[in-house]
Amino acid sequence: MITNAQSDTKVHEIADGIYRINTPVALPDGQRFSFNQYLVVDDAPLLFHSGPRQLFGPVREAIAAVMPVERLRYVGLSHVEADECGSLNLLLAAAPGAVPVCSQVAAMVSMNDLADRPPRALADGELLSLGRREIQWFDTPHVPHGWDCGLMMERLTKTFFCGDLFTQPGAGAPALTEGDILGPSEAFRQPMDYFAHAPDTGATLRRLAAEDPRTLACMHGSAWRGDGAALLHRLAETVAGRPGG
Template identity: 55%
Template sequence: MQTQISEIAAGVYRLSTWVAQVAPPAGFTFNQFLIDGEEPMLFHCGQRRLFPLLAEAVGRVMPVERLRWIGFGHVEADECGAMNQWLAAAPQAQVVHGALGCEVSINDYADRPPRPLAEGEVLDIGGRRMRWITTPHVPHGWEAGVFFEETTKTLFCGDLLTHVGDGPPLTDDDVLGPALEAERMFRAMTLAPGTAAILRGLAELKPATLAIMHGSSLRGDGAAALEGLASFCEREARELA
């Protein structure tokens, strides 16, 4: 396996590792995002076994020791499995997450105390403004949330719009169609009464880039992709009712 590095927005780097054994024959990408600023941030830690590859990739962009913040959307192995390895490699780094996630899990899991964020709170990392938005149970996890980087209008949307295969790092093609195919395969979305409303709230941000954890990132009309996903979830929830 190799980790590929691509700049998907100004100072935002996608670190992508394609794993053939997951969702064959297309395989599956596991993506982390490095946000450069005076206090650099890594979004998604990756699994523990991928840490050597990911640390080497970060080192191609900046010294790992420069990392100041480590974030993720929800508590799951590919989101935060290597959290403590990153904390050991970057002595000044601190995990940052929503207050609920810190209270129910991260205060215990992390080797150093995390920084809890309130809904809508902005973490200024110097040249980049990371706004925390809670999205409970969307796509899954009580403590789930996303970050919206206000200067580049990049939405770090985690497992939302997941799709399989090893596509281009950044695309302006349709990601909704492949994401709906993947959802029919994995059934990973929580189809709760409030799911569509949360997705439409994210669409109102009008993101210029969607930093997608599994699959290609999207450049262009991020709102349309999120609205399409909201409509799909709405229909699926009605059928289940």
């Protein structure tokens, strides 16, 4: 469903009650890239990634196509970066009952100051109830980026909100695929490698694989359905094959 024709923002349900909001943008070289947010509809709805500040209008319209924006209770972020939380405060203003959700490190070093409302800082492994669903938080320091990184999984559908893992180029079509995303994501990553390559990167990816995700909600590109554990193991092997991996 297209919710903004000018920005070409679309909404698709990728798992039961979980909606992907996708907006393609043009890169300076003429190629296309995409930004995704994920809306989990429940008694206490959660949006993972706010999107950049410049995309607030289309993202708000997309949320409103699914549910009233003011119903939002949580706005999650993996780490502090514009596409993760650029429009966070605008969303908090639109949803007076909402609070940010982030790692304890992100709260300590950034969100306690940057956010207009105190964040809900989750500990590693902590569960957050949304109603009939639970979100589980995983600290993933330096995977793929900074010290404050963390990711989350929706336990009912085993949807893993994997942030910048498996970033793919292009406009992000189709919304959900069972095809290869590791090949395109690695081809995109390697020329401008954005992984931190911390000593525990492989172990962190294998720990996430042990959660047996069924759907990978990628922040850039298509969401993916299949054996998420196997795909995360393959990513761990690929990253380990590079210097510092």
